[in-house]
Amino acid sequence: MTTHHSDVTVGPEGYKRIVRSIRDTFPSPTNSAAADSRFSRVMAYALSEYEKLKTHRTFLGERKPLDYAGARKSRVNKEMGDMRGTIRETARYLEGQFTWSHPDVHRLHGSSTSVSIIGQLYGSLVDPNTVWDDLSHKAAEAEVRVSAMCAALVGYDPEKALGLFTFGGTGTTLYGIKLGAERAQPGLFTEGMRQPLRVFGSDVAHYAKLSASAWLGLGSQAAISVPTGDDNAMDVAALEKALRQSIEKGERIAAIVVTMGSTDAFGVDDIEAVHALRQRLVKEYRLDYMPYLHADAVIGWAYSVFNDYEFDANPLGIPAEALHSLKLLRERMRHLPLADSLGIDFHKSGYTPYASSLFLASDAQLLNPVRRDKVAMPYLFQFGEYDPGIYTLECSRSGGPVLAALSNLMLLGKDGFRGLLSHCVQMSHLLRQKARDLPWLTVLNEDNHGAVVVIRVYPDGVDADAAYRAEKSNAGQRAALLEHNEFNKAVYLSTREAAESGESPVFVQTSRYRSTSYGEPIVGIKFFTLSVFTDPGSIDNALAALVEARKKVRTATAKA
DSSP: OOOOOTTTTOSTTHHHHHHHHHGGGSOOSSOOHHHHHHHHHHHHHHHHHHHHTOOSSSBSSOOOOOOHHHHHTOOOOSSOOOHHHHHHHHHGGGTTOBOTTSTTBOSSOOOOOHHHHHHHHHHHHHOOBTTSHHHHTHHHHHHHHHHHHHHHHHTOOTTTOEEEEESSHHHHHHHHHHHHHHHHSTTHHHHOOOSOEEEEEETTSOTHHHHHHHHTTSOGGGEEEEOBOTTSOBOHHHHHHHHHHHHHTTOEEEEEEEEBSOTTTOOBOOHHHHHHHHHHHHHHHTOSSOOOEEEEOTTGGGGGGGTTOOTTTOTTOOOHHHHHHHHHHHHHHTTGGGSSEEEEEHHHHTOOOSOOEEEEESOGGGGGGGOOOGGGOTTSOSSOSOOGGGTOSOSOOBSHHHHHHHHHHHHHHHHHHHHHHHHHHHHHHHHHHHHTTOTTEEESOTTOOSSEEEEEEOOTTOOHHHHHHHHHHOGGGHHHHHHHHHHHHHHHHHHHHHHTTTSSOBOEEETTSSBOTTSOBOOEEEEEOOOTTOOHHHHHHHHHHHHHHHHHHHHHHHHO
């Protein structure tokens, strides 16, 4: 398999020699025992290089300083390389990458099942483009199948719903806001914006609403942030006030974006109340359109598997603490079908590789305002039954994410997802329980019920719970808040430095878990547990790492 190409181009017709040589670097397009065996060996070698990098540590290989200056000096060689050498060189770029499924990595990504990785691999092998079924064939059918499965799961009518995979969670929010803007101002797609349009979402929502508003030309200032309560859910009374002010100024509402599982705290908006508010305001103000309601459910969608779970019988024997949280989550998630559309990230709580995001519209007719005339695309859509490229932003959409998502939906089923999510929520409960025994630590998102715990640490002699209660609402505590913000940053930085060895757990800092009543950011340390390999020992390791980091910060402060 190791072929050197230094003499390939020598002499006349050198390009023909290149072509003959390079054919062996492609998988054979037809059945060939020799070529297929060669490709299998290439794949086996690539996997062996990956396996060499695995240890007990939280990352692959060695974690060394990144050399961006050296990278900028790289140039394309004149001569061809050989396959094994290329694979070895490529594998070097896996080094230092945290292993998301490691039990001591507490980040918002649960790694990927083997079948979803194979789904992505199949997508790379066959390379379908789901812009059109002529370029994707059965992969187009798979996208329809995944969309129908997810529609039924969340409560949409699978016969009416339409789904399309896009470039990430931000893409799903962008699609939702775009369709809402078209509803608020008919003709926007062809004529451009003629009047101010506004987007409403919670102040702890993902910044996707800002990005989408800016990229769509509404302007990032069009995105209005609505205050949230201690449960990190949008204050519906505050939303009503903001909507009324906007309507009375003559502005039109492009979209109301409800967050069904916020990134930091897993806050879940009351979509039922927001939907009722929308209906009431339309009637009261006699609006000539229905403001669009999009659910950013990229994290929380998976909890829909509990919509029909028998909580009283509890056939899976889910522990009481997790069962209680899951039941409360179900009360909000079961109202997802009230949204006009929603976003799903399979690469978060769906356990597939990045990026596998599904925009799901409750009714295919919602996309009519963004359908383009086929005349504008003379090289596509002359035949076939599936032509989403007529209404998608993208022309090129890989079938890999579709097959990865479908693989997991088939493999896990409802009970598989129920087991995974129950495990993760139970681990978060264990962390909360152990945290209550530490007087210098307080849990910030006590009123939330997902698989994430946000904590805040304090120096010796400070009652963490009492200090946090005072800091978040009393402007007289601003100095203490800012001092303790710096303390939390220092403790997190210490854990980060320890994690560089691969022997210590990996967390994430949030620079603004939420704001105080007087506008200052609250810094916290976040544990998002999505790994199936996390166990009680992992929780003990996490707390031990905090103890050690806090000790180092305390010692450094004393020396200073």
